[in-house]
Amino acid sequence: MINIAEKIAAAASQQERGEFAEAEQIYNAVIGEDPNHSDACHLLGVLNHQRGDHQRAIELIGSAVNTHPKNAVFLYNLGVVHQAVGNVDSAIECFRRAAASDPKMVSVWVNLGNLQQDKGEFTDSYDCCRNAIRLAPNEPQHYLRAGIVLRRMGWIEEALAHIAHSLALEPNNPGAISSLLLASQYQAGISITELTNRHRIWAARLSALPLDTSAGETATTYADLEPHNDAASRDSSERVLTLGFVSSDFGNHPVGIFVAPLLERLKANPSVRVICYADGNRDDEFTARNRASTDEWRDIRPMNSHLLADQIRKDAVDVLFDLNGHTENNRLRMFCERPAKIQVSWAGYVGTTGLDVFDYILTDLNHTPPELEEYYSEKPLRMPGDYICYEVPEYAPEPGAQPLITNGFPTFGCLNTPAKISAPTIRLWSRLMNQHENSRLILKYKGMDDATVRTRILGLFSMHGIAADRIDLLGHTSHVEHLTCYRKIDVALDPLTYSSGLTTCESLCMGVPVVTLPGNTFASRHSMSHLKNAGINWSIAEDEDTYLQIVELLISDPAGLNHFRQTFRQQLATSPLCHLDAYARNFVEVVSGVVQP
Numbered sequence: 372m373i374n375i376a377e378k379i380a381a382a383a384s385q386q387e388r389g390e391f392a393e394a395e396q397i398y399n400a401v402i403g404e405d406p407n408h409s410d411a412c413h414l415l416g417v418l419n420h421q422r423g424d425h426q427r428a429i430e431l432i433g434s435a436v437n438t439h440p441k442n443a444v445f446l447y448n449l450g451v452v453h454q455a456v457g458n459v460d461s462a463i464e465c466f467r468r469a470a471a472s473d474p475k476m477v478s479v480w481v482n483l484g485n486l487q488q489d490k491g492e493f494t495d496s497y498d499c500c501r502n503a504i505r506l507a508p509n510e511p512q513h514y515l516r517a518g519i520v521l522r523r524m525g526w527i528e529e530a531l532a533h534i535a536h537s538l539a540l541e542p543n544n545p546g547a548i549s550s551l552l553l554a555s556q557y558q559a560g561i562s563i564t565e566l567t568n569r570h571r572i573w574a575a576r577l578s579a580l581p582l583d584t585s586a587g588e589t590a591t592t593y594a595d596l597e598p599h600n601d602a603a604s605r606d607s608s609e610r611v612l613t614l615g616f617v618s619s620d621f622g623n624h625p626v627g628i629f630v631a632p633l634l635e636r637l638k639a640n641p642s643v644r645v646i647c648y649a650d651g652n653r654d655d656e657f658t659a660r661n662r663a664s665t666d667e668w669r670d671i672r673p674m675n676s677h678l679l680a681d682q683i684r685k686d687a688v689d690v691l692f693d694l695n696g697h698t699e700n701n702r703l704r705m706f707c708e709r710p711a712k713i714q715v716s717w718a719g720y721v722g723t724t725g726l727d728v729f730d731y732i733l734t735d736l737n738h739t740p741p742e743l744e745e746y747y748s749e750k751p752l753r754m755p756g757d758y759i760c761y762e763v764p765e766y767a768p769e770p771g772a773q774p775l776i777t778n779g780f781p782t783f784g785c786l787n788t789p790a791k792i793s794a795p796t797i798r799l800w801s802r803l804m805n806q807h808e809n810s811r812l813i814l815k816y817k818g819m820d821d822a823t824v825r826t827r828i829l830g831l832f833s834m835h836g837i838a839a840d841r842i843d844l845l846g847h848t849s850h851v852e853h854l855t856c857y858r859k860i861d862v863a864l865d866p867l868t869y870s871s872g873l874t875t876c877e878s879l880c881m882g883v884p885v886v887t888l889p890g891n892t893f894a895s896r897h898s899m900s901h902l903k904n905a906g907i908n909w910s911i912a913e914d915e916d917t918y919l920q921i922v923e924l925l926i927s928d929p930a931g932l933n934h935f936r937q938t939f940r941q942q943l944a945t946s947p948l949c950h951l952d953a954y955a956r957n958f959v960e961v962v963s964g965v966v967q968p
Contacts, residue, residue, distance in 0.1 A: 570725030696720020
């Protein structure tokens, strides 16, 4: 007679082969005899998770955990299911308990670290990465994850070193290649020449990788591919302009926020057809808004790059936009298959991708003047104003009173990621604060209140004589609370190297002027372009001394600052930066101009 252990083993084998119905029958039979049989409950819970019935999975695996509260495998899988349904805190608790029960389980440290990173708990996340590295020192992904966390904390050189070590172990990892290039955008002092060469060298390796295919697919190199569907060769009198947008960031993310009003206007244009290829897990108000603004919304998460390229060919896309570049979860390997005749890099990245598979980068004259064109693998396709357009949120709070008048001292602020707060930036801001001994500084972003982030930033300021009690480091809040923070700020300070994009727009929306010092790189010119398109030239500096002089002029005129605060939102709404209808018309006109009739 077959005992229960043998039945469970047989069912587990069937489950591995995908024979879920047969396995389920055995598990249920065992549970019928023993409702508290932990292995049967656990495995049946995993099976329900595989089927998508996550709530039932939580109940079953939870029952197994109740019977064996220190079983690391049970705890780990319960955490995985909680993670899948967005129960982040419950997942973290499960992973922590699993790690305590079995500190040598590498996957626990990986999942726990990922969730902590998403919450802005960077120190804890990095500790998890280090634990994973100690347990599996030859696994390249552990160094890559550590590099990403270090980048988000602002330890850019250390991040590059970890990512480079990951590439030394796995030279052809496309995710690591992109992570190296993204981190390079934050590297203080990097020249546009070095940045461009780095992109071209590594992008060449990326484009030389084998196709991302599944078993049974025949093409193995880019040369084996069918040509793109030449949508432009069809009868122009009977077709509309089909635009495809590929992104993992259609949700509450700068990309999703910027494209939302454009997609709505494109949807209302009968001469345009919009297809969004969505690769993200975030499902929020902006995801819903963008989904409603498309003719076709394709969830591409299950597709490898080759299958996605085939789908785009079938969709006969005229112009295909990449909204990721070298950011996480990009689909650059798919673009290497050239599924569309015209491919454009836009909005998601801050400069050249280094890939020659993109025909254009959608930009503007401020970001990419003619003298800098040589540093792009793509041909600049320029919008007449800004390369993006900003929509003032309906829920934006009123600007409030001028802090300088109320407090009697100036308060500076920067609501940017810690990754942008570099040592040269802190040195410049310290010069300003040393000139005004009573001044204060507010830094706010997800992870800004993390222990290691605080140590780095406060330590660097301390080197220049700025006491920690003059600086407020604030973490993540709701967006309304984030905007409300500007009520405490007199002047917004733009960081060096990697300038503010959406942050500059939001600062202006709240009546707070932004002082910027643009460089030659695309990433360093965001604020300058947004300010010019908002009608502001007077806060754009030529060097560090003029940067400080501009701030001095602003805070020397409290009444003028207050007038700007109370009136500029109305002026902003009528400026080219916020003229949504005109932007959409220009977008169609500019893009149509590169499609052959």
